[in-house]
Amino acid sequence: xxxxxxxxxxxxxxxxSLLFSSTVLAQxxxxxxxxxNAAFQMSVAHLDSDNSTDxxxxxxxxxxxxxxxxxxxxxxxxxxxxxSYQIKENGLVYEVKLRENVKMHNGQTMNADDVVxxxxxxxxxxxxxxxxxPYFEKVxxxxxxxxxxxxxxxxxxFLNILASPVSNQxxxxxxxxxxxxxGNDVIDRHVGTGPYKYEEWVPDQKLVLTRFEDxxxxxxxxxxxxGERIPYLDEIVFNFIPDxxxxxxxxxxxxFHFAEEVPRDQYQIFEMxxxxxxxxxxxxRMSMLIFNNAEAxxxxxxxRQAIVYALDFEELGYAxxxxxxxxxxxxxxxxxxxxxxxxxxxxxxYGVYDPEKAKELLDRAGYDGEPLxxxxxxxxxxxxxxxxxxxxxxxxxxIEVELQLFDRPTVVERRARKEGWHMHLSPFIKIVPDPxxxxxxxxTNKWISNWDSEESREMDQIFAEMLKEVxxxxxxEIMERMQAKLxxxxxxxxxxxxxxLHIKRTELKNFQxxxxxxxxxxxxx
Numbered sequence: 086x087x088x089x090x091x092x093x094x095x096x097x098x099x100x101x102s103l104l105f106s107s108t109v110l111a112q113x114x115x116x117x118x119x120x121x122n123a124a125f126q127m128s129v130a131h132l133d134s135d136n137s138t139d140x141x142x143x144x145x146x147x148x149x150x151x152x153x154x155x156x157x158x159x160x161x162x163x164x165x166x167x168x169s170y171q172i173k174e175n176g177l178v179y180e181v182k183l184r185e186n187v188k189m190h191n192g193q194t195m196n197a198d199d200v201v202x203x204x205x206x207x208x209x210x211x212x213x214x215x216x217x218x219p220y221f222e223k224v225x226x227x228x229x230x231x232x233x234x235x236x237x238x239x240x241x242x243f244l245n246i247l248a249s250p251v252s253n254q255x256x257x258x259x260x261x262x263x264x265x266x267x268g269n270d271v272i273d274r275h276v277g278t279g280p281y282k283y284e285e286w287v288p289d290q291k292l293v294l295t296r297f298e299d300x301x302x303x304x305x306x307x308x309x310x311x312g313e314r315i316p317y318l319d320e321i322v323f324n325f326i327p328d329x330x331x332x333x334x335x336x337x338x339x340x341f342h343f344a345e346e347v348p349r350d351q352y353q354i355f356e357m358x359x360x361x362x363x364x365x366x367x368x369x370r371m372s373m374l375i376f377n378n379a380e381a382x383x384x385x386x387x388x389r390q391a392i393v394y395a396l397d398f399e400e401l402g403y404a405x406x407x408x409x410x411x412x413x414x415x416x417x418x419x420x421x422x423x424x425x426x427x428x429x430x431x432x433x434x435y436g437v438y439d440p441e442k443a444k445e446l447l448d449r450a451g452y453d454g455e456p457l458x459x460x461x462x463x464x465x466x467x468x469x470x471x472x473x474x475x476x477x478x479x480x481x482x483x484i485e486v487e488l489q490l491f492d493r494p495t496v497v498e499r500r501a502r503k504e505g506w507h508m509h510l511s512p513f514i515k516i517v518p519d520p521x522x523x524x525x526x527x528x529t530n531k532w533i534s535n536w537d538s539e540e541s542r543e544m545d546q547i548f549a550e551m552l553k554e555v556x557x558x559x560x561x562e563i564m565e566r567m568q569a570k571l572x573x574x575x576x577x578x579x580x581x582x583x584x585x586l587h588i589k590r591t592e593l594k595n596f597q598x599x600x601x602x603x604x605x606x607x608x609x610x
Contacts, residue, residue, distance in 0.1 A: 116608035120320040121593065123604070124332040124344040128289045128325035133272040135210040140252035140514075144601035145323050147310070148294055149190075150257035150277035153181060153200070154248040155310040156518065158597075160423055162244055163311035165303055166195065166258055166278060176239040176555040183230040188299040189260050190276045190283075197226040202264040204234075204256065210269055213246045213254030239553040241560065245519035250310070250600055254518070280316035280605045292323040307606055309597060314605035321604055333588070336361060342593045342609065345602060349411050349586045364587040364598045365410060368420040368515040372405060372467055374475070375500075375509045375577040379535035381451075383507055386540065388450035389575040390434065392508070395443035396478055398436050402581050404474035405467050412583040417568065418523060420582065425520050425561065430568040435578075440482040447484075456485040460499055460506040463490035467583060471510050500533045509533065515582060516600040520564045524548040527567075527576065536576045544570055 127141060134142050134150075153167040164170065170181045187195040204224050208214035220240040225233040234243070247256040260276035267274075275283035278301070281294035296316040305312035324341065326332045332344035333351065337358065347355075355361045374392070382388035398414055406412040415421075416431030457479070461472035469490060476486040489506070491499065500509050517523070526532035528548060529541040547570060551563045572578070589596055592610045597603075 116317045119609040121318050122322045122341045124324050124326045124341040126346050131271045136271050138253040143252050148281040149279045157308035157311040177236045179234040181232045187301045196229045197232050199261045202261040203259045207256050241555045242519040242521040249518035280314045294321045317608035343589045345587045346585050365584050367584045369584045371513040372580045373511050373513045379503045385450040386574050387446045391443040391446035394439045397438045405471040406583045412581050415582040427568045431572045456487045457507045458487045459508045460489050461510045462496045468510050534576045540574045
């Protein structure tokens with residue numbers, strides 16, 4: 086090939102590359118701009134996630150605040166405001182190196198002082214901090230971009246708790262000046278590092294966030310809460326709309342680009358609307374049946390096992406939720422794809438509908454035929470319809486059942502008692518950051534199960550081992566033992582997993598469905 090020809094080809098290649106790059110940059114630039122209007126079903130009392138268990142606060146303020154660590158779409162822990170970390174002294178010391186030159190909304194650069202101040206507040210106020218506090222010694226600033234966390238005893242779930250998506254657990258970095266100004270009081274001046282800034286909050290009406298022009302994104306690839314976050318939108322408005330049909334009509338007319346928790350029975354209607362896309366959330370929720378282990382017959386594990394065999398889970402799925410698009414049978418506490426998923430959990434008992442075996446186990450437990458009281462909520466479809474369906478199935482095999490349906494506050498008050506109820510149906514969030522979280526409702530006298538026996542103390546020991554084991558593979562083996570013990574003793578069990586339905590306008594692009602909605606990396610076409 087002649088020299089001139091080679092030169093011409095090289096020039097053409099350079100021109101093509103420049104044209105391609107210009108096109109890509111132009112397309113990227115076109116994504117910026119616009120106001121996204123989202124419709125949420127409930128308002129919040131304030132916006133301080135350390136001072137509330139309201140998951141909506143966390144979901145909205147995730148745009149304003151960020152964590153040292155975040156979870157990706159597969160629930161893998163990923164450094165975020167942290168650049169890297171080391172675990173030393175057999176799990177007693179964590180040294181974290183911060184990313185440098187990360188801008189905060191006050192124009193200052195985030196440093197160790199902001200992190201230390203935020204952590205001390207979190208440790209004192211937040212439920213996640215409360216889990217860690219009994220084992221923790223101190224946090225130290227090594228220099229402007231390095232921090233040391235020291236423990237008195239090993240606490241293996243530490244980093245997972247820091248990144249927890251569960252309400253009132255996640256640790257976020259706030260400006261030191263704001264922490265000093267408000268102390269433990271509810272913060273109403275918000276300065277974080279996130280892609281959007283706090284602009285305006287009108288109680289019971291809306292929260293307005295605006296793009297942070299000096300945002301410093303993570304260099305890692307974006308994956309749900311982890312990695313790069315791009316603030317394409319000029320503004321995000323979270324509108325608080327209690328009426329589900331108003332949320333629906335708002336999306337249908339274009340008033341809203343997104344609406345959370347819309348009626349599942351309208352799924353097919355939305356499917357036929359070319360301007361709307363359905364968003365089915367999974368993993369999302371569990372329908373948990375909890376036993377009162379303090380009273381007969383459920384102070385005996387054979388009676389608890391009997392109820393598992395007595396129920397037709399598939400029939401319950403249609404009764405509780407309806408369309409099978411929104412529920413699936415799942416015996417494990419962690420869904421498939423989760424690092425903690427145990428695929429053979431409940432094998433031989435979960436989903437095995439055997440009324441005759443149920444009767445045999447009730448006889449073995451010494452059940453005297455007294456009416457069994459189901460306590461459940463009347464305001465939530467899953468709780469109400471599920472309790473009615475469980476009553477129907479148990480009565481079909483000759484078990485007398487008394488159904489008690491109340492509003493949420495009454496249910497919460499009554500289930501706290503050790504008498505007056507036998508079973509309680511309750512929704513649980515499926516996404517949890519670490520198996521140790523289950524210790525909060527599993528073991529001796531945990532949560533509402535009133536479980537106090539030799540078996541509950543064996544479960545306590547399993548969690549004690551998991552608490553101190555920092556090796557991932559060994560912790561998983563302990564998790565397998567925990568699931569096996571859970572299905573042998575059955576202080577509670579998951580009937581099935583189910584999903585909420587959100588909807589969005591088709592012009593809202595690159596939206597990823599998740600356990601909490603987020604709008605970085607999304608744009609309006």
